[in-house]
Amino acid sequence: MAIPTLDLVITVEDHTGKQSDTTVYFRKDVGLEILIQELGVAGAELIDGIHNGKTVSAQVCAGVDLSGLTGNINDASGDVEEAGRLLFRSLPGFDVNVTVPAFNTLNAPEGSRAIDLGDADVAALETILTTNFVTANGPIRARDVGNAVLTELVSGRESTRPTGKRVKEDNL
Amino acid sequence: MSVVASINYTFEDSKGARSTTKVRVPNDFNLDGIIEFAQAVGQALVDLSLARLIKATVCVGIDLSVAVLRATANQLSDIGRKAFFKLRDAASNFAKFLNIPSLDEPALTGPNSDDLILTALPIATLETAAASGLDAGGTNAFLTDNRGTRMTELVLAQERFRKRR
Numbered sequence: 166m167a168i169p170t171l172d173l174v175i176t177v178e179d180h181t182g183k184q185s186d187t188t189v190y191f192r193k194d195v196g197l198e199i200l201i202q203e204l205g206v207a208g209a210e211l212i213d214g215i216h217n218g219k220t221v222s223a224q225v226c227a228g229v230d231l232s233g234l235t236g237n238i239n240d241a242s243g244d245v246e247e248a249g250r251l252l253f254r255s256l257p258g259f260d261v262n263v264t265v266p267a268f269n270t271l272n273a274p275e276g277s278r279a280i281d282l283g284d285a286d287v288a289a290l291e292t293i294l295t296t297n298f299v300t301a302n303g304p305i306r307a308r309d310v311g312n313a314v315l316t317e318l319v320s321g322r323e324s325t326r327p328t329g330k331r332v333k334e335d336n337l
Numbered sequence: 338m339s340v341v342a343s344i345n346y347t348f349e350d351s352k353g354a355r356s357t358t359k360v361r362v363p364n365d366f367n368l369d370g371i372i373e374f375a376q377a378v379g380q381a382l383v384d385l386s387l388a389r390l391i392k393a394t395v396c397v398g399i400d401l402s403v404a405v406l407r408a409t410a411n412q413l414s415d416i417g418r419k420a421f422f423k424l425r426d427a428a429s430n431f432a433k434f435l436n437i438p439s440l441d442e443p444a445l446t447g448p449n450s451d452d453l454i455l456t457a458l459p460i461a462t463l464e465t466a467a468a469s470g471l472d473a474g475g476t477n478a479f480l481t482d483n484r485g486t487r488m489t490e491l492v493l494a495q496e497r498f499r500k501r502r
Contacts, residue, residue, distance in 0.1 A: 203474030205399030214459030243387030302370030
């Protein structure tokens with residue numbers, strides 16, 4: 166169950182250019198979700214009065230309820246460093262990478278690092294990201310950083326990447 | 338305001354290692370709609386992964402050009418110097434600590450004290466926000482802890498020093 170808060174994350178910079186974040190939590194009341202910009206501005210002004218640095222950015226984050234997902238379990242063979250890198254293309258032709266941590270190798274052909282784009286699960290992700298997804302509030306579609314829609318899945322490849330955090334294992 | 342909002346997914350494998358991935362969506366869309374989309378994308382990612390999806394958040398950048406903010410950092414500003422606040426829910430006694438970087442010196446009660454003046458305007462505003470909510474476009478937003486428990490009062494305000502990263 167998602168925690169019913171809107172998290173306002175404000176980044177403050179001092180005169181040497183060093184930055185630090187602070188997070189203020191607000192109750193996600195009915196109606197407030199459409200006032201995110203107003204909440205962000207009011208919260209930033211409140212915090213700005215207390216510090217003497219420069220408020221450089223603010224973002225509001227809301228949790229997503231994941232309790233309805235099916236099959237959301239840990240497999241013993243799963244390793245988040247073994248990722249599937251799916252390369253999408255946006256309307257102007259820009260590349261957009263979507264990484265799937267602990268990629269299930271059953272979705273890749275034996276003896277190859279290439280991901281099978283025809284696999285049903287891969288195709289399902291492609292469909293949801295590259296076509297209009299209908300919600301109760303209208304259709305929505307994934308974008309690139311410039312707000313252009315994603316149009317196609319170009320390729321997929323298994324890769325390993327360090328997460329930066331290593332888990333200490335016993336008896337090694 | 339940035340043109341896109343991001344949906345951030347955090348996966349955790351059986352060893353406890355975590356990794357994140359991100360999908361972007363337009364930020365001029367209704368938040369409930371983005372959350373509905375985020376759940377569907379989350380399911381598609383779960384179907385492709387051997388790890389467990391433990392967290393997903395929708396983050397929207399705020400346009401600060403309309404906010405009344407300090408234009409430049411003060412020469413005395415230092416992010417290692419924090420304004421430390423303890424907020425509390427009077428009924429349950431749950432507390433939330435808030436550290437605001439780069440405390441403004443005049444908020445202190447005096448040269449030999451770490452206490453902040455609760456009646457000074459910015460801190461008094463925070464106290465009011467805790468008690469009766471912060472006005473966000475006509476709707477009051479209530480301060481909570483990270484579990485959603487509403488904080489109702491400001492009980493401590495001090496200067497603290499933390500390590501700089």
